[in-house]
Amino acid sequence: MPELLVDFITSLDGYGAADGWPGWWGLEGPEYLGWLSEQLDPNETVLMGATTYRLMSAFAADGEPGTDVLAGLNKVVFSSTLTEPLAWANTQLVARDAVEAVREMKNHGSSPMRTMGSLTVCRALLRAGLVNRFRVVVFPVITGSTGQERIYDGYPDVALEMVSSRTFDGRTQLLEYVPTVLAGPPAAESGGRNSE
Numbered sequence: 001m002p003e004l005l006v007d008f009i010t011s012l013d014g015y016g017a018a019d020g021w022p023g024w025w026g027l028e029g030p031e032y033l034g035w036l037s038e039q040l041d042p043n044e045t046v047l048m049g050a051t052t053y054r055l056m057s058a059f060a061a062d063g064e065p066g067t068d069v070l071a072g073l074n075k076v077v078f079s080s081t082l083t084e085p086l087a088w089a090n091t092q093l094v095a096r097d098a099v100e101a102v103r104e105m106k107n108h109g110s111s112p113m114r115t116m117g118s119l120t121v122c123r124a125l126l127r128a129g130l131v132n133r134f135r136v137v138v139f140p141v142i143t144g145s146t147g148q149e150r151i152y153d154g155y156p157d158v159a160l161e162m163v164s165s166r167t168f169d170g171r172t173q174l175l176e177y178v179p180t181v182l183a184g185p186p187a188a189e190s191g192g193r194n195s196e
Contacts (some may be wrong), residue, residue, distance in 0.1 A: 001106050001134040004047075004124045004180075005114040008151055009104040010138055016056075016117060017145030023064050025139045029169030032137070037069045045111045046070065046100065050079035052117035057088040072080055074111070075126060076101075078121055099128045126181060134160060137174040139170075 009024065010016060018025070024032075032073075048056070060067040075091040078098040086093055093100050098121045107112065115122050125131055160177035167173055 002109050004102065004106065004125065005112070005133045005135060006126065006131050007114050007116060007135045008137070010121070010136055010151055011141045011143045011147060012138055013142045013144055013147060015143050016018070016119060016149040016151050018141075018143035018146040019144065019148055020146055022061050022090045024127065025141045025143075027139050027141070027169075027172060030167035033173050035166075035168060035174075040069050040073060041112060042072065043111050044073060045105070045109075045113045046073050046075045046116050047098070047113055047118065047121065048075065048077055048116045049098075049118035049121045050077060053077045053079070053082065053086070053088070053091070056090075056116060057086075060088060075080050078118075085191050088095060097176075099124050099130065103128070119149055119151055126158065128157055129181060131179055133176060134158075134179045135174070138173045138175065140171045140173075147150055157184060159184055159186070 008016065011018065011025065025096060056067065056070070060070060071089050072091060075088065076094055076095075077086065077091055078094050078101065081096050082093055084093050102113070102125055105111075115125070122131075126134075159180040159182055161180070162175065162177050164176035
């Protein structure tokens, strides 16, 4: 069964974007960009929602560093608002439920999948138990005044087992985990608090 990786970039305070800031918060150092291009498997399918598609395809059209390698990858956009044809090369539009479509892709496909941004899609896929790995690249900025799209709002409780970590360009931190969706806090699963 193909693996699904949820992949986020975030500010230290958990935002996926910030008003007025450039892509990657302007901190896309050469080590990070080199690693990013190495991580892209040409057989991989990139999953995203409409908002991320609009943002990333605009970055790609403007020649934003690091977006050129995405052009050749297969991309699937889950949206009921976009219409075909989509301008970004190798992009398929899927207008039905993302969880249902990804479950089918995992059961009947062979290509590994990863997400790009797309907070609502990622939240739904994690809740459904379809995510095999959860990767976050934390950029060293706090965007409390301008931050948009708080990544973890609305998430269930999730236990994360770390499988990898790395620092890029002396400032940007990669954290990679295997997620387990919890029914509640661990104390609740083990029978509640100890009584005195």
